[in-house]
Amino acid sequence: KVICLNRQIFLNGSSVNCPRKHSGWQEMTIAPFIPYPARPSTSGQPLVSRVSHYFDKEHYAYVGHRIVIQESIEHFGAVVWPGALALSQYLESNQEQFNLKDKKVLEIGAGTGLVSIVACILGAYVTATDLPEVLENLSYNISRNTQNLNMHKPEVRKLVWGEDLNEDFPVSTYHYDFILATDVVYHHAALDSLLATMVYFCRPGTVLLWANKFRFSTDYEFLEKLCNIFNTTILAEFPESDVKLLKQWDAQ
Numbered sequence: 001k002v003i004c005l006n007r008q009i010f011l012n013g014s015s016v017n018c019p020r021k022h023s024g025w026q027e028m029t030i031a032p033f034i035p036y037p038a039r040p041s042t043s044g045q046p047l048v049s050r051v052s053h054y055f056d057k058e059h060y061a062y063v064g065h066r067i068v069i070q071e072s073i074e075h076f077g078a079v080v081w082p083g084a085l086a087l088s089q090y091l092e093s094n095q096e097q098f099n100l101k102d103k104k105v106l107e108i109g110a111g112t113g114l115v116s117i118v119a120c121i122l123g124a125y126v127t128a129t130d131l132p133e134v135l136e137n138l139s140y141n142i143s144r145n146t147q148n149l150n151m152h153k154p155e156v157r158k159l160v161w162g163e164d165l166n167e168d169f170p171v172s173t174y175h176y177d178f179i180l181a182t183d184v185v186y187h188h189a190a191l192d193s194l195l196a197t198m199v200y201f202c203r204p205g206t207v208l209l210w211a212n213k214f215r216f217s218t219d220y221e222f223l224e225k226l227c228n229i230f231n232t233t234i235l236a237e238f239p240e241s242d243v244k245l246l247k248q249w250d251a252q
Helices: 082-093 114-121 132-146 191-201 217-229
Strands: 002-005 008-011 014-017 025-028 058-062 065-069 104-108 125-130 155-158 178-182 207-213 231-238 243-249
Touching: 058 082, 058 114, 065 114, 065 132, 082 114, 082 178, 082 207, 082 231, 082 243, 104 114, 104 191, 114 125, 114 132, 114 178, 125 132, 132 155, 178 191, 191 217, 217 231, 217 243
Parallel strands: 104 125, 104 178, 125 155, 178 207
Antiparallel strands: 002 008, 002 025, 008 014, 058 065, 207 243, 231 243
């Protein structure tokens, strides 16, 4: 058990932001710590066993399917944030407008994989990408929730924004119908690299669907930069979570 006070989780002397919506304090259950066996050390010093810092699994229902997501407190990318819920809900409710069946879909900053799983259920060829340290949990969630589906098998790949794009995703081979992104814009130092990544993948005919909780002036500055590059329209707004869902297409 851990204590969450005013949406701060206190664990091992440090704290992280809690993704749950609540006020005051709340007792939360962390999945049991499962130590990995200590490996022999060539230096003669014992290696410290690693432990798991995963939350209890969260349950969602989209497109008639029960989706179970494992979250982690170790990385921002291993938590389901409001933008992912907003985009998942929108894709479920607007299947005629955005028909993903047999479409090639790339999610950048896929995090827990919830949006990619929903896109897979809707029949897309999905490639879910994120930083190397997030891929283990991302792969686990996607495999768990899609292994028994009669759908296209999704792919999980490393993607560091702005790095090795031509080498890992050459233009001659990779073209996506949809780019999905949720809560990828916040107060971090990789916004220019994120913008370059979006521009790289958004070729003529590609649609970018981006859902984001707008918190800081830098979020709106990023949006302004995107609007100067792409045609942009707001598809939906979710006032309860300050999330905007935008469609952007056709690089000018």
